[in-house]
Each structure stands twice: as structure tokens, then as C-alpha cells.
Amino acid sequence: MSIPCVFRTLQPSIIAAAAAATLSLPVAALAQTAPAPAPQRTATAPAPAKPKPAPQGPAGQATATQQVATAKPSGSDDVVARVGNANVSADELRAYVAALGAREQAALAKDPALLSQTVRMLLANRLVLQEVAAKKWDQQPNIAAQLDRVRDSALVELYLQSVSTPAANYPSEEDLQKVYEANRSALLVPRQFQLAQVFIAVPRDADKAAEDKAKKKLDDVQGKLRAPNADFLAIARAEGETKDGGDLGWVAENQIRPEIRAQVIGLAKNAVSDPIRLDDGxxxxxxxxxxAAYTRTLPEVREQLVQQMRSERAAMMRRAYLAELLKEHPPILNELALSNLLDGVRK
Structure with a gap:
């Protein structure tokens, strides 16, 4: 392809998020990282025998086997989805959605189909948990140790988030305006061109027969384009060799190949260029x-800019908190022991 389909992104730094206008909800990731409630026993399932006391995982945490075995059944009226003996109740789903971030909730509100995908993933997780419980897989010592590490990491992350959340009124209008003014150049949207093309494929290393065939087709196309009232796109669809039918849409100036940009800039509206030979044809x-090029206004980028500023402030607060914590409790390292440990790993 000669001109890639592009969507302009802003430069790095604080404005990086300002160009991102599309929200997405990674349903699979959310469903897999959020803790899924244990499967429920249906009203028609036989009552289980009184379970024996299940072993506790490290750090006193209930194992997956316990969580499944001690799950409370949901009333059938409350169940919004079910697969096998795994249920998702309305209350559970409401709690799950409430725990999502504002952007994910907005995405769900905008596209209700995402909620169905989320429920499917929750049910899949329930089925996996049932398999884990049936095999007592989580009670294996090495798995229990890994679960401990995951839990500790999750606790640390959640706590650090709690101590590094910017004030609700940050950024102020004054802060927002200052950052906007300081980054106006990064908010420049370059000139854009709405283009169509006829493409005839013939690589540079093609043999003479292929070159002659392509040249003959090129001459035929040019003849059709010179005809009165010629329909460029119709000819592009009939004669061209692109999947998009010749319609390139709007392309930013800085995303057009230099060999083509030089010709496009000199064209008048609705004018057609001379044939341009590139490596592909x-x-x-x-x-x-x-x-025309223009600078995006503050109202256009406000939401993305606020989110980026809050994200950067949170990162700064986190670094400051950790630095102060380490200052109050300086770590002491046994360099010799560490060196010996590395030697053992290398062997």
C-alpha cells in the first residue's frame, strides 16, 4: 500500500492521552484479574454433604476449594446467568461493575453488549474455579506459594493507589490552562488531504514482460481518466488493485510518503496527479x-488532559511516598550474601 491508513497521535509527555478519543473495555482482562465470586449451588442441585474443615492457604487465606465449597446459593430470581452449576447474580454483577473505573463503566453504558461479554467471562471463571476446587489444585505447596506472592503484590498495589490518589479538585482550571498553553504545539493537527488513488502493482524487480503489461494498463487507465466526466473512484474500483477500492479517506500530511506528498501538495481540488512510480507499482x-492545520482547543482535549495530569500526579505522589518510606526505614543489604546467591544461580 502506498499511503497507510492513519489516525494522528500526539507527541509524548503530558499530552499523550489527549489524542486518544476512543474508549475500550478489555473485558477478558478485567474478568481474569478481578476476583470472581465462588460458584453457586442451584436450587435443583442436591445438597452437599457437610464439608470437612478445609485447609487454610498461606497467610490464613481460604483456598479456592474452600471458597467454592462454602459458596452461598443464590435465589433463582436473582440469577442473571448460569452455566452448569455456576451462577452470576444481579447483586454480584452490580458489585463487579461498581468496582470498575469510570471509563470502563462509561464504555459499558455506551455499549451494553460489553456487559454480556463480561458475564460470559465471569461464568467461564466460575467453571475454572470449580475445576480448581475439584482437583484441589490450589492446595499444592508451589501453587499456594505463588498465590501468596500474587496476593501480596495486589495488596501493595492497592495500598499505593490509596495513598497516591490526587485530590478530587485536581487539576484546577488554572493548572489545566497552564498545561494546555505549554503544550499547544503538541496539539497541532496537521493539514489533511482527502485522497483517492488508482494503484497498479508492479515491483521494481519485475521482469520486462510484467513491466510492459503494467505500463500498458497504466496508459489505458490514463486514457479513461482523461475522458469527459470520468468517475475516478469507479475507475479505481474497476482498474485498481487495492482492497479499499481506491478511497484512501482523510490522511494527515505528515503520514503521506514524501514522493506522493510533493505531488499532492501541488494539486488543486479535484485534480489528478501524474503517475507516480514507487517500489510497489x-x-x-x-x-x-x-x-487546514489547526490547534485543538482546550474543550476538545479537556477530559483526556485531566486524566493524564491526574495520572502523572498520582505517579509523582507514589514515588514521593516510597522515597519517604525508605528514608524512614533505610534498607540494609548483605552484598556478600547477594553475590553468593547470584553465583549459585549462575551455576
Whole structure:
């Protein structure tokens, strides 16, 4: 392809998120990282025998086997989804959604189909937990040790989030305006061109027969394009060799290949370029329309800018908290023991 389909992204630093206008909800990731409640016993399932006391995992945490065995059944009226003996109740789903971030909740509200995907993943997790419980897989010493490490890491992360959350009123309007003004150049949207093309494929290393065939087709296309009232896109669809039918849409100036950009810039609206030979073949471009470069306004980027500023402030607060904690409790390292440990690993 000669001109990639592009969507402009802003430069790094504080404005990096300002160009990201699309929200997405990684349902699979959310469902797998959020703790799924244990499976429920259905009303028709036989009552289980009184369970024997199940062993506690390290650090006194209940194992997955215990969680499944001691799950409280949901009333059938409260169940919103079920697979096998695994249920998801309305209350559980409401609690799950409430625990999501504001952006994920907004995405769910915008696209209700995402909620169905989330429920499916929750049910899949319930089935996996039932397998874990049936095999007592989580009670293996090495797995229990890994679960301990995961729990500790999760606790540390949650606590650090709690001590590094910026004040609700940050950033102020004054802070926001200052950052916007300081980064106006990064918010420049370059000139854009609405383009169409006829593409005739023939690589640079093609033999003479292929070159002659492509050149003949190119001459035929040019003849059709010169005809009165010629329909460029219709000819591109009929004669061109691109999946998009020749319609490139809006392309930012800085995303156009230099060999093509030089020609496009000199075209008048609705004008057609001379054939351009590139490594992949011949390109004939038509300039349909142009949008002048402009700087995005503060209202346009406000939401993304606020989120990025809060994210950077949280990271700064986290670093400061950890630095102060280490200052109050300086770590002492046994360098010799560490060196011996590394020697053992290398062997």
C-alpha cells in the first residue's frame, strides 16, 4: 500500500492521552484479574454433604476449594446467568461493575453488549474455579506459594493507589490552562488531504514482460481518466488493485510518503496527479478535499488532559511516598550474601 491508513497521535509527555478519543473495555482482562465470586449451588442441585474443615492457604487465606465449597446459593430470581452449576447474580454483577473505573463503566453504558461479554467471562471463571476446587489444585505447596506472592503484590498495589490518589479538585482550571498553553504545539493537527488513488502493482524487480503489461494498463487507465466526466473512484474500483477500492479517506500530511506528498501538495481540488512510480507499482492520486492545520482547543482535549495530569500526579505522589518510606526505614543489604546467591544461580 502506498499511503497507510492513519489516525494522528500526539507527541509524548503530558499530552499523550489527549489524542486518544476512543474508549475500550478489555473485558477478558478485567474478568481474569478481578476476583470472581465462588460458584453457586442451584436450587435443583442436591445438597452437599457437610464439608470437612478445609485447609487454610498461606497467610490464613481460604483456598479456592474452600471458597467454592462454602459458596452461598443464590435465589433463582436473582440469577442473571448460569452455566452448569455456576451462577452470576444481579447483586454480584452490580458489585463487579461498581468496582470498575469510570471509563470502563462509561464504555459499558455506551455499549451494553460489553456487559454480556463480561458475564460470559465471569461464568467461564466460575467453571475454572470449580475445576480448581475439584482437583484441589490450589492446595499444592508451589501453587499456594505463588498465590501468596500474587496476593501480596495486589495488596501493595492497592495500598499505593490509596495513598497516591490526587485530590478530587485536581487539576484546577488554572493548572489545566497552564498545561494546555505549554503544550499547544503538541496539539497541532496537521493539514489533511482527502485522497483517492488508482494503484497498479508492479515491483521494481519485475521482469520486462510484467513491466510492459503494467505500463500498458497504466496508459489505458490514463486514457479513461482523461475522458469527459470520468468517475475516478469507479475507475479505481474497476482498474485498481487495492482492497479499499481506491478511497484512501482523510490522511494527515505528515503520514503521506514524501514522493506522493510533493505531488499532492501541488494539486488543486479535484485534480489528478501524474503517475507516480514507487517500489510497489504505479500510483495515480486524486485530491478530493483539504483540511487546514489547526490547534485543538482546550474543550476538545479537556477530559483526556485531566486524566493524564491526574495520572502523572498520582505517579509523582507514589514515588514521593516510597522515597519517604525508605528514608524512614533505610534498607540494609548483605552484598556478600547477594553475590553468593547470584553465583549459585549462575551455576
Amino acid at each position: 504505479w500510483h495515480i492520486l486524486k485530491l478530493i478535499d483539504t483540511k
